[in-house]
Amino acid sequence: MANESDVRYYKPKAEFSLDITDIQNFVYDMSRCIKCKGCTWVDHTYMPGAKFMTRCPSAEKYQFDSYGAYGKMRIGHAFGEGVLDWNEKALEIIYACTLCGACDVGCKRNLDLEIELSLESLRVKAVQDGVGPMPAHKKTAENIAKNHNTYAAPHDKRKDWIADVKPADKAEVLYFVGCAASYTNKEIAQSVAKIFKAANVDFMLMPDEWCCGNTVFSVGMIDEAKALAQRNVDEMRKTGAKVLVTACAEGYRMWKVDYPKLLNISTDELGFKVLHLTEYADQLIKDGALNMNKAMNTRMTYHDACSLSRLSEPWTPYEGKRQWMGCVEPRLERRRGTNGVYEPPRDILKAVPGVNYVELPRMKENAFCCGAGRGTREAFPDLATFSAEHRLEEIKHVGVETLVTACPHCKNNFAQAIKAHGDDVQVMDIAEAICASIES
Amino acid sequence: MAISKENYNVLSDIVGPEYISDDPVICEGYRSGPGGYENGLGYERVMTKIPGCVIMPSCTEEVQKIVKLCYRHNIPYVPYSTGFYGPRSHPHVEDALLIDLKRMNDFILDEKHFYVEVGPGMVYSPIQEECMSHGAYVVIGGGGAQASAIANLIGDGWSPLSHRIGLPHRRILGTEVVMPDGEILRMGSLAQGGDDAFWGESPGPDLRGLLRGYTGLRGCLGIVTRMAIKTLPFQPERLEPTGITPNTALALPEKRVKWINFVVPSKEAQVKAMKEIGHAEIGGAVTKVPLFWRAIAKSTCKEDFWDIWGKENEETVANFHIVRVLLIGFTSEEQMEYDERVLMDIMEEVGGVARRTKPSDESWIKNADSAGMWLMCGGYVSVDYVIETMSQAPEHGPVYADLKKKYTPPLMPDYGDPGWFQSFEMGHQGYSEFLVYWDLDDDTNAVDQFYVDTSKMNIENRFYTSLLGPHQPLYLTGPKYGPNYHEYLLKVKDEFDPKWMSHPPVPLSHDIFVDRAPWMENMKDWESPEDLEKRGYKS
Numbered sequence: 001m002a003n004e005s006d007v008r009y010y011k012p013k014a015e016f017s018l019d020i021t022d023i024q025n026f027v028y029d030m031s032r033c034i035k036c037k038g039c040t041w042v043d044h045t046y047m048p049g050a051k052f053m054t055r056c057p058s059a060e061k062y063q064f065d066s067y068g069a070y071g072k073m074r075i076g077h078a079f080g081e082g083v084l085d086w087n088e089k090a091l092e093i094i095y096a097c098t099l100c101g102a103c104d105v106g107c108k109r110n111l112d113l114e115i116e117l118s119l120e121s122l123r124v125k126a127v128q129d130g131v132g133p134m135p136a137h138k139k140t141a142e143n144i145a146k147n148h149n150t151y152a153a154p155h156d157k158r159k160d161w162i163a164d165v166k167p168a169d170k171a172e173v174l175y176f177v178g179c180a181a182s183y184t185n186k187e188i189a190q191s192v193a194k195i196f197k198a199a200n201v202d203f204m205l206m207p208d209e210w211c212c213g214n215t216v217f218s219v220g221m222i223d224e225a226k227a228l229a230q231r232n233v234d235e236m237r238k239t240g241a242k243v244l245v246t247a248c249a250e251g252y253r254m255w256k257v258d259y260p261k262l263l264n265i266s267t268d269e270l271g272f273k274v275l276h277l278t279e280y281a282d283q284l285i286k287d288g289a290l291n292m293n294k295a296m297n298t299r300m301t302y303h304d305a306c307s308l309s310r311l312s313e314p315w316t317p318y319e320g321k322r323q324w325m326g327c328v329e330p331r332l333e334r335r336r337g338t339n340g341v342y343e344p345p346r347d348i349l350k351a352v353p354g355v356n357y358v359e360l361p362r363m364k365e366n367a368f369c370c371g372a373g374r375g376t377r378e379a380f381p382d383l384a385t386f387s388a389e390h391r392l393e394e395i396k397h398v399g400v401e402t403l404v405t406a407c408p409h410c411k412n413n414f415a416q417a418i419k420a421h422g423d424d425v426q427v428m429d430i431a432e433a434i435c436a437s438i439e440s
Numbered sequence: 441m442a443i444s445k446e447n448y449n450v451l452s453d454i455v456g457p458e459y460i461s462d463d464p465v466i467c468e469g470y471r472s473g474p475g476g477y478e479n480g481l482g483y484e485r486v487m488t489k490i491p492g493c494v495i496m497p498s499c500t501e502e503v504q505k506i507v508k509l510c511y512r513h514n515i516p517y518v519p520y521s522t523g524f525y526g527p528r529s530h531p532h533v534e535d536a537l538l539i540d541l542k543r544m545n546d547f548i549l550d551e552k553h554f555y556v557e558v559g560p561g562m563v564y565s566p567i568q569e570e571c572m573s574h575g576a577y578v579v580i581g582g583g584g585a586q587a588s589a590i591a592n593l594i595g596d597g598w599s600p601l602s603h604r605i606g607l608p609h610r611r612i613l614g615t616e617v618v619m620p621d622g623e624i625l626r627m628g629s630l631a632q633g634g635d636d637a638f639w640g641e642s643p644g645p646d647l648r649g650l651l652r653g654y655t656g657l658r659g660c661l662g663i664v665t666r667m668a669i670k671t672l673p674f675q676p677e678r679l680e681p682t683g684i685t686p687n688t689a690l691a692l693p694e695k696r697v698k699w700i701n702f703v704v705p706s707k708e709a710q711v712k713a714m715k716e717i718g719h720a721e722i723g724g725a726v727t728k729v730p731l732f733w734r735a736i737a738k739s740t741c742k743e744d745f746w747d748i749w750g751k752e753n754e755e756t757v758a759n760f761h762i763v764r765v766l767l768i769g770f771t772s773e774e775q776m777e778y779d780e781r782v783l784m785d786i787m788e789e790v791g792g793v794a795r796r797t798k799p800s801d802e803s804w805i806k807n808a809d810s811a812g813m814w815l816m817c818g819g820y821v822s823v824d825y826v827i828e829t830m831s832q833a834p835e836h837g838p839v840y841a842d843l844k845k846k847y848t849p850p851l852m853p854d855y856g857d858p859g860w861f862q863s864f865e866m867g868h869q870g871y872s873e874f875l876v877y878w879d880l881d882d883d884t885n886a887v888d889q890f891y892v893d894t895s896k897m898n899i900e901n902r903f904y905t906s907l908l909g910p911h912q913p914l915y916l917t918g919p920k921y922g923p924n925y926h927e928y929l930l931k932v933k934d935e936f937d938p939k940w941m942s943h944p945p946v947p948l949s950h951d952i953f954v955d956r957a958p959w960m961e962n963m964k965d966w967e968s969p970e971d972l973e974k975r976g977y978k979s
Contacts, residue, residue, distance in 0.1 A: 043685060044586065046681045050547040050566045050569075053566050066466045070469075109685050331743055342684070
């Protein structure tokens with residue numbers, strides 16, 4: 001157990017950066033948690049009532065404070081100070097977490113502490129200390145190293161999803177398909193291609209697309225993630241495409257936020273624009289280039305994928321000094337989830353004829369993660385299932401027939417939970433929803 | 441003595457193995473500090489311990505079984521609802537059992553009789569949302585929307601909305617307590633033997649006062665497992681949540697709910713306006729707005745706050761007089777129009793000028809935003825809560841401000857800010873609060889000294905204060921506010937908890953802290969028994 005007198009305060013006026021490879025950069029943030037649990041509760045202004053009060057899957061499932069960000073900050077602080085030893089429970093606490101960013105935006109509602117980066121840094125430390133990641137994550141990493149995808153599927157089958165619509169050899173728009181849409185959710189890739197075609201947009205693929213590295217990055221395997229980031233960014237730059245579009249929220253976050261983070265550049269310095277399909281299609285619809293005429297007569301809701309919403313604000317590297325009262329110099333533009341992609345998917349779905357669109361009680365930055373992403377499904381399937389089932393309760397609460405997501409991982413996780421319970425809810429990706437309303 | 445394997449197994453059988461743990465990493469997650477209310481100060485460093493074991497019961501019966509086992513086997517335990525209230529709600533002795541009550545978040549709304557019934561795990565904002573959906577409201581205490589309603593009501597339980605809705609103990613209705621030895625006490629209408637919690641009073645002494653003490657006894661007299669809370673009628677229109685984080689607010693239906701800020705010429709005018717508003721029985725909240733709060737509201741980040749606050753000085757702070765009034769059309773738009781006319785008459789009389797005020801509520805109605813108090817410095821505590829007359833606050837505040845200067849730094853430079861005050865109970869009482877802020881990285885020993893010095897200052901000036909009992913050295917404050925308050929409190933403790941198993945050594949914890957902390961030695965100029973340590977924890 002930790003020595004009481006050693007867990008004390010961060011030294012003032014110290015240089016720091018937002019580099020997650022050094023836990024010391026986040027000891028200040030971890031030491032300032034006040035247990036208000038803003039990380040766990042839905043923003044109180046939006047609190048929907050005595051049901052659906054929380055937005056942290058780990059805290060909701062495991063209940064002990066130690067699984068909420070308030071507990072993890074204390075545990076992380078003790079690790080940062082070198083007064084707590086890793087054990088199995090510590091690994092479970094650090095990894096049985098969807099890294100969904102709910103805690104981060106909740107904290108920045110009042111305190112501006114870097115919770116998400118602290119959690120990412122803790123996982124990097126687990127790997128650096130030789131105890132992480134979890135065995136299931138190591139298997140995924142092996143798959144990626146060997147076959148460039150997370151599923152151990154043959155790399156030469158990656159483009160097997162291509163059907164009626166053929167990509168161009170060269171185009172301004174590059175569609176990054178991602179592992180899921182390439183192998184397990186080909187319907188999403190095919191829908192995206194049809195959307196491009198309907199809008200008369202030429203698109204190309206990466207000549208040799210590899211996994212985005214979401215899992216290896218998310219579990220703290222920073223060297224492997226950095227190598228993938230460098231390789232993918234280099235390949236993208238070589239294509240000459242100006243815009244990268246993806247329909248995978250996790251891939252979107254990797255390209256837009258975490259590649260720049262790994263490569264110590266800003267999102268703007270990538271040299272190309274990263275857009276999620278929802279942003280791209282929304283603009284096409286608003287420009288009149290894409291017409292959604294076919295009615296979908298259904299009561300529908302939308303689940304905000306964490307990586308598209310609160311986690312998707314662009315990245316800017318930061319190095320500075322922390323001074324008196326914890327003030328930093330130079331001024332830090334904090335990523336608070338304010339500018340996540342919230343409206344484009346909603347605008348799209350509301351534009352579909354016949355749709356009776358309703359919001360979930362927990363929406364946008366307050367959404368409850370489906371539980372699939374960032375290595376959770378691989379290592380903690382029970383947490384992933386719990387989260388999806390918990391969210392489904394909310395989905396059924398508003399009485400919808402159709403649940404739309406904007407990430408294949410969300411779709412699959414919900415689909416499994418729906419199948420297991422025999423629920424009468426249809427789950428579809430937003431690419432499929434768009435496609436269904438443009439097909440004549 | 442650590443909890444034995446045998447006792448652990450019994451506890452595990454009570455709640456199920458997934459709801460108990462003595463893993464050191466799980467227990468580390470329940471550490472009090474280093475951040476948070478009063479954390480980072482000597483009291484937290486000296487007095488708090490990581491629990492030896494954490495257990496999460498789901499119902500009163502489980503709590504009772506846990507407590508009975510603890511009592512039989514001399515296991516100190518601490519009830520814990522959200523953990524927000526800093527070190528005083530965390531274990532103070534080694535190997536204590538922390539009873540985390542968050543699973544007990546039952547909620548029942550009795551629409552007909554205007555009360556809600558909750559467990560200790562239920563926090564305020566969901567209660568308020570449910571109430572407002574049914575035409576009622578509660579006061580979300582200054583502790584914040586994230587506070588356990590039960591913990592807040594048996595401790596503090598007030599906010600600017602207390603202008604109308606009354607003092608917290610009067611909103612406590614039927615209540616169920618697991619006493620320190622495991623006996624169940626039912627109060628109010630629950631004492632009749634039925635399951636109806638609608639009424640607060642019952643035959644015999646009203647023990648609600650005992651539950652609260654002055655401002656709470658931090659679980660040293662048992663565990664409240666169920667409470668009915670009185671709600672008051674609200675207006676019917678929805679207060680719509682708007683905005684996106686971090687700028688979220690409730691959009692107000694302006695003909696039924698409206699905040700108005702008035703600039704008034706002096707402190708005297710401020711007090712007079714508040715009194716008159718109370719006498720006229722209008723308004724839902726009436727409070728002073730310190731300049732400090734405005735700086736917080738204007739700033740976009742910590743650094744921005746210091747830029748804004750750094751431009752102020754003693755003169756600007758001393759000459760800033762704002763009265764913020766919440767008008768509510770409880771019964772009709774016409775009623776609110778009438779209230780507004782009355783308000784304007786009062787303001788004209790005192791020279792108040794209405795300023796443009798946003799038609800939204802960022803804090804108090806549903807989201808009491810206490811968490812933002814830590815943004816500027818990292819360290820924060822309210823060193824006093826005072827429920828007295830309306831005219832006391834303006835006299836009391838400057839004395840506090842003078843004392844604060846002596847301890848600044850490490851206290852945040854606040855240019856002589858005399859705290860804030862507001863109307864309670866329609867102006868029949870005034871509430872004032874004095875808050876201090878500091879950087880955790882500074883030497884905070886002086887903050888510990890200041891805290892105790894405030895009691896001496898209050899005693900010397902014969903000011904009333906409600907931060908007594910476990911909040912200050914009992915042998916310093918008890919003889920002066922009683923004159924034998926300390927003796928009574930200790931008799932009550934001995935009677936209900938003869939083995940001192942329920943959150944030891946509260947209520948003697950601050951006395952023991954002073955004795956243990958070398959930097960407090962020079963502060964001690966009062967008498968206390970030599971066997972404090974032994975008396976505070978008999979195991």
